[in-house]
Amino acid sequence: MFIKQLKINGFRCFESVDLVFNKQINVFYGNNGSGKTSVLEAIYWLSTGKSFRSKKNKVLIKHNQTEFILFSTFHKGSDTGIQNLGAGFNKTNQKKSIRLNHNNVSNQSEIAHLIPVVSIDPDSYLLIDQTPNFRRSFLDWLVFHVKPSYLNVWTQTTRCHRQLNALFKTKQFTQIDQWQEQYVNFATRLNTSRFEVFEKLKLKVEQKINQFIPELDGFTLDYHQGWNKDLSLSELLIKEKDKNISYGNLFSGVHKMDIKCKVNSTAAQDILSRGQKKMISIMFYLSFIELLTEATGIDPVVCLDDFDAELDVNKTSLLCEFINTTNNQIFITTVDQHKISSLFDDVGVFHVKHDGNIESISD
Numbered sequence: 473m474f475i476k477q478l479k480i481n482g483f484r485c486f487e488s489v490d491l492v493f494n495k496q497i498n499v500f501y502g503n504n505g506s507g508k509t510s511v512l513e514a515i516y517w518l519s520t521g522k523s524f525r526s527k528k529n530k531v532l533i534k535h536n537q538t539e540f541i542l543f544s545t546f547h548k549g550s551d552t553g554i555q556n557l558g559a560g561f562n563k564t565n566q567k568k569s570i571r572l573n574h575n576n577v578s579n580q581s582e583i584a585h586l587i588p589v590v591s592i593d594p595d596s597y598l599l600i601d602q603t604p605n606f607r608r609s610f611l612d613w614l615v616f617h618v619k620p621s622y623l624n625v626w627t628q629t630t631r632c633h634r635q636l637n638a639l640f641k642t643k644q645f646t647q648i649d650q651w652q653e654q655y656v657n658f659a660t661r662l663n664t665s666r667f668e669v670f671e672k673l674k675l676k677v678e679q680k681i682n683q684f685i686p687e688l689d690g691f692t693l694d695y696h697q698g699w700n701k702d703l704s705l706s707e708l709l710i711k712e713k714d715k716n717i718s719y720g721n722l723f724s725g726v727h728k729m730d731i732k733c734k735v736n737s738t739a740a741q742d743i744l745s746r747g748q749k750k751m752i753s754i755m756f757y758l759s760f761i762e763l764l765t766e767a768t769g770i771d772p773v774v775c776l777d778d779f780d781a782e783l784d785v786n787k788t789s790l791l792c793e794f795i796n797t798t799n800n801q802i803f804i805t806t807v808d809q810h811k812i813s814s815l816f817d818d819v820g821v822f823h824v825k826h827d828g829n830i831e832s833i834s835d
């Protein structure tokens with residue numbers, strides 16, 4: 473699928489811009505603070521109804537305006553007709569509106585499914601340095617897509633976990649065994665699903681690291697399930713029952729799962745350079761996208777913010793070569809137009825200016 477046109481009105485620093493995109497690669501360049509990330513943010517918002525850098529929709533509205541409106545036309549496949557999507561947010565009534573092919577839509581997930589967007593932004597580049605919670609969410613996000621039954625298993629596990637915490641806190645011993653039994657049932661399934669998808673991800677990430685960072689010796693990726701791997705979940709709950717009751721919550725379990733990245737047995741975050749961490753994080757996201765496409769047939773739109781910062785010329789050109797071969801429509805921001813756009817065969821280039829205008833250089 474690809475987005476053909478995007479009109480942005482009253483969003484961040486943009487009063488009104490109208491952009492026609494390249495089917496494959498689109499590069500936005502401009503000075504700091506000119507609005508490059510805001511274009512990616514608008515694309516992401518259209519798909520998900522939220523920003524990747526702020527929880528509040530009202531901050532996205534241009535100063536002194538009451539609403540923003542985004543309008544796009546897109547093709548689902550090369551042989552299908554053009555569709556249109558309009559969406560916006562109004563400060564006065566705090567409401568979002570979505571119209572797909574001129575019909576109101578109330579369910580955002582319908583749009584996220586129709587125009588899937590993966591954002592690889594400065595937070596994503598810190599995957600190695602981020603908290604276990606961030607890496608857990610990253611893997612869960614992939615498992616949700618690859619295994620449709622996962623949502624239910626995840627919801628049930630979370631429900632049992634909350635219930636157990638409440639029972640531990642209030643010391644209602646009579647119900648604990650019954651809820652532990654349910655927790656073990658769902659959490660074991662959740663752990664199995666995560667591990668299966670992790671193994672596929674690991675294979676792809678390792679292949680990509682060999683291809684793009686061959687000089688990085690001794691890098692390993694391990695699945696830490698959240699408790700001692702020699703114990704089953706039932707054994708764990710028996711062993712830690714007193715601890716759980718005294719802490720008033722479940723001490724170990726699937727909520728402590730993490731992906732451990734090491735270089736020769738030392739935590740990768742302690743020894744790798746920023747550029748190396750960024751490269752590895754990009755490998756994770758590119759592998760994620762491949763697995764998503766293999767499992768669902770979906771080619772998401774990919775937003776790569778501040779793509780080349782901290783990457784040397786060699787790494788940047790290797791990644792661009794790879795991006796050239798994918799079927800995804802890619803949006804890239806950079807402060808250095810020349811470093812990037814010459815590396816692509818077929819590319820739309822846009823100059824984002826400080827006055828809120830965006831000039832298409834490819835015209």
Ligand SMILES: Nc1ncnc2c1ncn2[C@@H]1O[C@H](COP(=O)(O)OP(=O)(O)OP(=O)(O)O)[C@@H](O)[C@H]1O
Pocket residue numbers: 483484485486502503504505506507508509510511531532533534535778805807
């Ligand atoms: N609600 C808003 N109304 C008006 N201007 C805004 C609003 N929110 C942010 N801005 C401004 O919009 C500009 C765009 O910021 P953005 O982060 O998109 O720039 P950028 O080109 O990606 O910068 P960098 O290269 O530093 O990452 C900034 O100057 C910011 O101050």
